[in-house]
Amino acid sequence: MANILGDDRLSLLRTIYNYRDFDKEKGTCDGVDFYNEANQELISYSGLQSVSEKILKAVCYVYNKSKTSEIDDDTCKFLYFWLGNTLINSLNKTMFFSGVIIKLYQRLNENGVLNICKIPYINMDEKDFQKIKLIFDYFQDYDDYNLDLALYNPPCNKEYNKYLTTYVNNYKELYNECMLKKQPHSYCTEFLKYYDAEKHDNLYSWKCSLTETLPKPEPSRGEFENEKQKAQLDESFGRGGLQQPLQRTNGRVQENQEITGLLTPDLIMREDSTVSTTPDGSPSTLTSKSITGAVSVAAALVPSYLLYNVISIMINKYNALLCTS
Structure with a gap:
């Protein structure tokens, strides 16, 4: 069962992932001239x-990063689009965003021998910027979406569905404008x-x-049979069928209740059973074999998760009879 995309x-x-470095202000401008x-x-x-x-801090983040590693073209573009988006959302007069x-970028490049970042676009108007940022983001995220959506129509939560729907709808709009209608916009060239x-x-x-x-998976046949057996045993327990803990009374071990319905009387040693011993006082081989046989039969009749309790009961009863013989 696939996980929910969320x-x-x-x-x-x-x-x-890349814009988050700027959003979370990971850069520091300490010592930046x-x-x-x-x-x-x-x-x-x-x-x-x-x-x-x-x-x-976003500009300083890229500046400081350039001291330890080479800055690739994508990093410079991520910075450019993040700056443009932040400026458009903050400036009272958005017409100035491109100039800012x-x-x-001039400040970023003035402290080194080589330019750290080449500015991707110069003097872009707001509408073109918004569209070109969408185009850039589409193709940056393509491989990630391609992995997530390898299976047809996978399950997703509300937020993921919202992102994906917007992503696809905006792509359709651009495709219609630029490929079908062949409109001469700058963003269509991009x-x-x-x-x-x-x-x-x-x-x-x-x-x-x-x-x-996600819906719960249906149990396999084996799981169903085990659940059915367990339900039957739980019902027996409610009727007092399973033996309660042993109690010692007057030096003898007695059971509060006998197991009924699970084992036949022949599989349980009665309290008045005689235990034969060898001359050295150890139990006879015949008796031990009887218990072993009873355990084997019990294993065939009793579900595995109760077998341990059944064996313990039989051994306790057997030891009690030894003590009283």
Whole structure:
């Protein structure tokens, strides 16, 4: 039975995983030379006063990372789209978002001999940015979705279903505009760069079955038989059929109740049974064999999870008879 696709799987999407480093402010600007001037530039824009620190921590995260490893093109693009999205959501005048990104990339690259990140796009308007970010995110997450949705229409929770439905619907809209209608938008030029005919069928038709909880699997035949036996034994127990703990009275062992319905009288040694002994006082082989035979028959008649109790009862009774003989 497949697991439900949910929040845990969403957290592993490449876009969410990479943007999370910026969202959680993992960067630190301690000792970064450009921090003070860059911060003054940011807070000069209306709406950025409350997020300037968060924005600069994202830039510093990439800057510090470049000191220990090479920064790939995707990292620079993740930073670009995260910055653009944050600025558009924060600026009172969103027309300035592209100019702010250019200044931040200049700050990022001014402290090294080589440029850390090349800015992916210059002077982009808001609509084109939103569409191109969607296109970038689609194809970054494609491989993760492809693994999750390898089985047709797998179960998923509400949040995963929402993400996937939005993902597919936006792709359909872009495909209709850029491939079918061939509209001359800047974002359509970008869409054509990413478009892959082999991936198209998946991107166009992916879906999952909204399911909050999985149904319990039906028991196998063996499990059913065991449950049936257990129910019968529980019913016998309710009638007093199973033996209660042994009690010692006047030096003799007595049972509160005998096991009925599970073992025949021949399989239980009676209290008045005579135990024969050998000259050295040990039980006879015949008696031991009788118990062994009784245990073997009991194993065939009694379910395995009660066999241990049955054997213990027989041994206790046998030892009690030895003590009194």
